[in-house]
Amino acid sequence: MRIYLVVIDENPESEIALRFAARRAVKTGGGVEILALIPPAEFVAFGGVQATIEDEARIHAEALVAGAAGTLLEESGLRPSITVRQGEGPKIIRDMIAENPDISALVLGAAASGAPGPLVAHFAGTDAGALPIPLMIIPGSLSREAIDRLS
Numbered sequence: 001m002r003i004y005l006v007v008i009d010e011n012p013e014s015e016i017a018l019r020f021a022a023r024r025a026v027k028t029g030g031g032v033e034i035l036a037l038i039p040p041a042e043f044v045a046f047g048g049v050q051a052t053i054e055d056e057a058r059i060h061a062e063a064l065v066a067g068a069a070g071t072l073l074e075e076s077g078l079r080p081s082i083t084v085r086q087g088e089g090p091k092i093i094r095d096m097i098a099e100n101p102d103i104s105a106l107v108l109g110a111a112a113s114g115a116p117g118p119l120v121a122h123f124a125g126t127d128a129g130a131l132p133i134p135l136m137i138i139p140g141s142l143s144r145e146a147i148d149r150l151s
Helices: 012-028 047-076 089-099 118-126 144-150
Strands: 003-008 031-038 081-086 103-110 135-139
Touching (some): 003 089, 012 031, 012 103, 081 089, 103 118, 118 135
Parallel strands (some): 003 031, 003 103, 103 135
């Protein structure tokens, strides 16, 4: 089955990327994998404080992904796979692609204005030719109607 890997965060362009991926998945009989990244925690001298910070970040990421999954299910009927991982985004994404041969595209949203986010900059720049799957960068300026028309 063709799976579209979408990275979700609090930016509105990630919602646009998710909508695009979901519509493509419905049309191609595929699925969607939603990934929430938790940045690596900075070292805190007191282990209990660091554990609390990491727990709060995980809970926040899980809530974000659960909300996105609910929206996806409601709008498209697709039940996505959900992954929450802590670490460096590009490495986690490359590892996930290597672990799952069904992932057929990485779908990222680009901000409507300003510089691209770190994942778009990385995969469209440094790793542009190294991915074993296509990279789809969805412009954050697209309306829902435009996404529906294009996907």
